[in-house]
Amino acid sequence: MPFVFRIPGLVLSLFCLYFVSPLPAQEVKHRVLVSTDVGGTDPDDFQSLIHLFMYADRVSIEGLVSSPFGGGRKSAILEIIDLYEEDFPRLASRSEHFPSPGYLRDVSKQGALSSAPYAGHARSTEGSDWIIRCARRESERPLWVLVWGGLEDLAQALHDAPDIKDKIRIYWIGGPNKKWSVNSYAYIAQNHSDLWMIEANATYRGWFMDSESPDHLKGEAYYAGYIQGKGAMGEAFKDYYGGRIKMGDTPSLAYLLHGNPEEPEGESWGGSFVRITRSARHIFDGASQQMDTLPAYATLEWQFEGTRRAAPADSICFRMKIEDQVWPGYYLGQGRYGIRYSPKRAETGSYETESGFPELHGLRGGYTSTNPWPGKASATDIPLGAHWYSDRPDPALFIEDQQGAQTIAKFREEFLLDWAKRWEWLAE
Structure with a gap:
């Protein structure tokens, strides 16, 4: 209930609104x-x-x-x-x-x-x-x-x-x-x-x-x-x-x-x-497993070794299926291949790759993401300003x-x- 102080000719109400108070509207466009x-x-x-x-x-x-x-x-x-x-x-x-x-x-x-x-x-x-x-x-x-x-x-x-x-x-x-x-x-x-x-x-x-x-x-x-x-x-x-x-x-x-x-x-x-x-980032040199734990909303980067190819960087060479959605993986050059993903919630996820290149086909693994973001610091986190x-x-x-x-x-x-x-x- 509001506290009301009566002053001659004036009524001043101070509202104690648990956890919320009115905010000023912006005057600047x-x-x-x-x-x-x-x-x-x-x-x-x-x-x-x-x-x-x-x-x-x-x-x-x-x-x-x-x-x-x-x-x-x-x-x-x-x-x-x-x-x-x-x-x-x-x-x-x-x-x-x-x-x-x-x-x-x-x-x-x-x-x-x-x-x-x-x-x-x-x-x-x-x-x-x-x-x-x-x-x-x-x-x-x-x-x-x-x-x-x-x-x-x-x-x-x-x-x-x-x-x-x-x-x-x-x-x-x-x-x-x-x-x-x-x-x-x-x-x-x-x-x-x-x-x-x-x-x-x-x-x-x-x-x-x-x-x-x-x-x-x-x-x-x-x-x-x-x-x-x-x-x-x-x-x-x-x-x-x-x-x-x-x-x-x-x-x-x-x-x-x-x-x-x-x-x-x-x-x-x-x-x-x-x-x-810092922005949480985990870089996996090869596959990850469900025991690998990182914050929700972190950037996950998987990098795999494979055959050197005469293909331009950023060529799509494999795909990764994560929880019924498919993501493209890219050739990074020098026989390296990479893919990024970011879990949108705390979850335990799994993945499997598919590719016309044998060394990139059928790779399986997983991860576990937890709250809160950005979680514990990691050496591979991205520093922010x-x-x-x-x-x-x-x-x-x-x-x-x-x-x-x-x-x-x-x-x-x-x-x-x-x-x-x-x-x-x-x-x-």
């Missing part, structure tokens, strides 16, 4: 470029784009880049912009700062179409070039690059224009995206460790893990109570997860809406993080096995009800 795999392997990015466009008056959107994985293409971004265009008159009547649909189409760019090879980068794309162009604009404000999928276009931009590093801030939804983008991640961590980076491998899950939420915010209840019947975007929202809130990438935007984004260790709608000085942040390891901040998720979940009611007010703008 942050420059934002979103790299998204919308239309790829997970439909939650469609939900996140709808959320982004409903808050587009609060930030300055400078780019929307389609990056891997799967079938994600720029056309999927344009689909959501078409919905936004239908709702634009109602949104614009509430704020003159909503960008026009035409402008959003103009800043939508096609990025990489597939995962990077072992080198972590390949060739420039319209998307990677656009990142460079936006980062180099004269501005006293940094460009916030919000990465909702693979790091391929960011890695390519850094490779082509390392001068942009001091002009950008990165909030990356890692976890499963790290698994798919591990080569680009390894390239960035090894070659651009001085980057300003939030690597959110598990914290973001507090956005949709609703076990501790009131009933009206759980499951499909939020859609039924606040979204259904609200404009074209509201009508389309149910096409993704049946309207159930997922939006696993949205915390990167929420981080800029409430809190101080220059202080990752503070509180925000997008989580609270801790500086890490002064501005690399990741999930808080405090056990009290886990939800189930998801590290740091409480730092977002504790604001769940606050940010969802704020969004509900905007859905009312689209009511008939």
Whole structure:
């Protein structure tokens, strides 16, 4: 119950809100470029784009880049912009700062179409070039690059224009995206460790893990109570997860809406993080076994000896099946072959290789990954610079096995009800 102090002509209420306190809304319009795999392997990015466009008056959107994985293409971004265009008159009547649909189409760019090879980068794309162009604009404000999928276009931009590093801030939804983008991640961590980076491998899950939420915010209840019947975007929202809130990438935007984004260790709608000085990496010279233990989200590198071949480096020479998913392995030169992987959770995994080259076919082994990340230090860890942040390891901040998720979940009611007010703008 709040303590109330009565002063003549004034009532001052001090609210003691266990574990949660209101956060200040941001007054500065942050420059934002979103790299998204919308239309790829997970439909939650469609939900996140709808959320982004409903808050587009609060930030300055400078780019929307389609990056891997799967079938994600720029056309999927344009689909959501078409919905936004239908709702634009109602949104614009509430704020003159909503960008026009035409402008959003103009800043939508096609990025990489597939995962990077072992080198972590390949060739420039319209998307990677656009990142460079936006980062180099004269501005006293940094460009916030919000990465909702693979790091391929960011890695390519850094490779082509390392001068942009001091002009950008990165909030990356890692976890499963790290698994798919591990080569680009390894390239960035090894070659651009001085980057300003939030690597959110598990914290973001507090956005949709609703076990501790009131009933009206759980499951499909939020859609039924606040979204259904609200404009074209509201009508389309149910096409993704049946309207159930997922939006696993949205915390990167929420981080800029409430809190101080220059202080990752503070509180925000997008989580609270801790500086890490190393990225966990284990290099296996040959096979590994299930007794080999490493942190979840670590970079695993297997390197195998084989026949020297007159093949260019980064040629795919074998594949590795890990837990029903298949990953490419590459020729590194000098008779060495390599493959990287990153487990997205604490698990015991196994693998088997297949190849037309006998010495690389039928290799079997395993690994065990554990919480928390980045775990105990290893001699093969990748050293990181002064501005690399990741999930808080405090056990009290886990939800189930998801590290740091409480730092977002504790604001769940606050940010969802704020969004509900905007859905009312689209009511008939």
